[in-house]
Amino acid sequence: MPDITTKITGLTLRNPVVLASGTVGYGPEYAELIDYETVGAIVTKTITREPREGNPPPRLAETHAGLLNAIGLENVGLRRFLSEKLPEAAELPTEIIASVAGGTPAEFCELAGAVGERDAVRAVEINISCPNVRRERRPVWDDPEGTAAVVTAARSATKKPLIVKLSPNTADILSVAEAAVGAGADALVVANTMPGMRIDLEKRLPALGNVTGGLSGHALMPINLALVWKVSAAVDVPVIGSGGIATAEDALEFLMAGATAVQVGTALFLDPGAPAAIVWGIREHMRMNGAETIDEYIGLAREEKQRCTEKIAAD
């Protein structure tokens, strides 16, 4: 029986498939549809200090092989998360990673501290990458210094594993990744959604009430996969891949590119059974190929590429 557990600094997951923030709510919403025993962990909806109403509808639009969402971080706020949502989530038979987002380093500090001190929270994920909220020209996810400030603040508030979720919407993810790791991140999620839009030709209006939203799903996969390849070569903390993963093959591409675990989001909507099928498929692939641990896959494509390059050089 292949060993499918994977380690994210300070946290061992029974398998590398994690459900992505915002796609399973706080967890119980999907309890009838997903067997949580089959997934490594879930990341709860990103919460903010105060409750947020979110963006005006429509908030969703389908695109070719993708989905745009402009939820606008609707969430119940820190207080209700701690008092209502987290205790419910804690009952689920999986690990809970709490996602938080603030407007300032101080808010990140408060949020990370408050969720991090709860036993039910096994790790804190900080979301610096939601394209639906901030609108500055150089947003924090593209700004190594801003990122370092936020991560430093969150790091000071909790000893739990601290995961930083990056954005694909930058020309220089390496500098941001290095800043996050330098400031104490234990792991990185690579990456969140890309900004995108659609126009509803009948209404002659942007399909989303917020005009633009975040692109997720299959369409996003090659973009985020390239970033995982890049980041995982440059930092020495685990990278969790995210973006369009729907099948075991997709997940294996991310692992071979250098991811230590993967997050599945949009694929749940078409098939809530996707995470279990992915876990099953990875295990089958290991069995067929005689792999004993997940580690044998992590970064395999880089090793093979290296081998080819050396072979050609030697010829």
Add this chain to the structure above:
Amino acid sequence: MPDITTKITGLTLRNPVVLASGTVGYGPEYAELIDYETVGAIVTKTITREPREGNPPPRLAETHAGLLNAIGLENVGLRRFLSEKLPEAAELPTEIIASVAGGTPAEFCELAGAVGERDAVRAVEINISCPNVRRERRPVWDDPEGTAAVVTAARSATKKPLIVKLSPNTADILSVAEAAVGAGADALVVANTMPGMRIDLEKRLPALGNVTGGLSGHALMPINLALVWKVSAAVDVPVIGSGGIATAEDALEFLMAGATAVQVGTALFLDPGAPAAIVWGIREHMRMNGAETIDEYIGLAREEKQRCTEKIAAD
């Protein structure tokens, strides 16, 4: 009969459908398959000062609703372009826009001057956005000053309409766009491909010899559409939309988002008749909706959105 001509500063196109650089070679390669009378213009393959061999194969990989290419700007170089390729392209019954790329502002100046002085060249497109060539951390397409330097240099060398092709791979396309316009760009193409990759699970290797390539096709459309919306609101030169356009509906989304014309690339591979079908479809849409000129579509979604916002505010 609706008037389907469109104006890009200094250049009137018989219709707004332009064939994108790199996808039709220098033009003649597709002469048996595309009726060039049906397209507004073609942009020739980006040429560099010296001939380039390009990247090692494999250079192509299909993704969900998309294509990755890592051609690496293989081209015949300026001299052969001028002596062989351009005279052949000039025979085609459409307008020729020449695309050039250099490593330094001086090279851009030389290239823009050399192609711009040819009668057959109706406009010069400068490509600052090819993800397969440069590898700096902050590439020129993400750097307003670098962009301004390159555009200023090219501008000084030609009086022909100067089109600058931006990259979607930046968190701040507005600053780059403004820099390009400030330095004399007559129009912008928004935008080129996004960096992406795939892994070949059988070979356990990156599918592309170059590891990463540029993502084009349907998958890219929502990303570039959002950028067209953003850029066209901020600059006062025409914006040419590019990214995943395959049907008249796709093209209309770009026009309504603010594009003055569109470029079609990847869609040609599945259907060389796509450009003609797009032109036909736009004309039909105009006829059905009583539109008399293309101008009525350009930015229509923004106007409608404005109207809605005002209406809600007034209620």
Add this chain to the structure above:
Amino acid sequence: MPGQFVHVAASEELTLRRPFSVAGVPRERSLDLLVELRGKGTRTLAEQAEGSSVSVMGPLGNWFSPPREGATAILVAGGIGVAGLRYLAEEFVHDGRPVLLLVGARTREGLLDGLMPRPNGGITLELSTDDGSTGTAGTVCELLASHLERVENPARVYACGPPAMLKEAAAVALRHGLPCEVLLEEIMACGTGACRGCVVNTKHGYKTVCSDGPVFDAAELLFEGGPYA
């Protein structure tokens, strides 16, 4: 329950499922859907060979409230909106409640003849078309208004159809002091309340169509903003 919907994986090429109202429950473990062809999802469904299988999630969402005992339920459907009310009508008829069903469309072709609830003792069916090609000429809301002038012991209005029609139906009902429940449509991702994607604006903030709805008391809705403006 009438008002609930199922979430259907129409095609593996699509990213989202497609929600459809339960339009009838002919027998155990079986249900009717009435599907209007709109885009790729509904087209793919229509192309399925008879006997082929699709993945269906549900039933999901809340349901319509029963009317006062003995009073007449007034069902108002615009176009394919009849799909959202058909099961309700059948259940009312089955329970022996008087039902007035008003169905409108732009033209005669918009009225889905064979698909109306099975005619039966307790049901009165009236049609309208904007162009007068069948039934009363005018909108179904005008038809509703004229009926509300004279119907005896009306209980409640149940409406399903395009946004503008719902807004108007709700206004007509309210003018006559009648409660009105509407079945709303929004694009959905999860269908379970998890993603917060399918919200509509109400007096108590945004509510999800998939789990707070799809049935809403019209008095709670803010028809401004969003598609219901």
Add this chain to the structure above:
Amino acid sequence: MPGQFVHVAASEELTLRRPFSVAGVPRERSLDLLVELRGKGTRTLAEQAEGSSVSVMGPLGNWFSPPREGATAILVAGGIGVAGLRYLAEEFVHDGRPVLLLVGARTREGLLDGLMPRPNGGITLELSTDDGSTGTAGTVCELLASHLERVENPARVYACGPPAMLKEAAAVALRHGLPCEVLLEEIMACGTGACRGCVVNTKHGYKTVCSDGPVFDAAELLFEGGPYA
């Protein structure tokens, strides 16, 4: 012409067409393709009902050179590679040239019985399987080597199959001083030489499989780097 290929729009869901060798021209305006199921494109093609239509571009690319008059053409196919040589074999036989066709596969199932060129006076067919389940045990290149030891008046080797097999076949041919033409496969976008996507490495730089090929003189190819390493 034998060696040419057509570029097929297998599915509208895909971004690229799929190239297939012309495997025969049974009559005017008609052609045979032999397609191995590999991924989505070939699966979609296989699912097409008989008589349905797909868009086909071509024929494209260059073709095999004829052998010396009277000499024996030696055709070597690995697995589905027979598709690339079938038409060539038929043409040679039609022209009265002697043909030796060697077809190899890993197992018996890899050999496409019914799809071999029609047996005929001028053709000698020999099979090999790695596991010996049919024909000679061993690789088709070993079979080639053993034939080259004894065949009289050999003209040229024509090879089509997986990269490693082509490299080996070319080496065997060269060892016997015979010219060798190989039919290469690469993922293609335009199919016309425009996009520069389908290149292989040769002694004269990168060449496109779609317009400089798909047939190459093995002596020109650099089997290092790329898939032919």
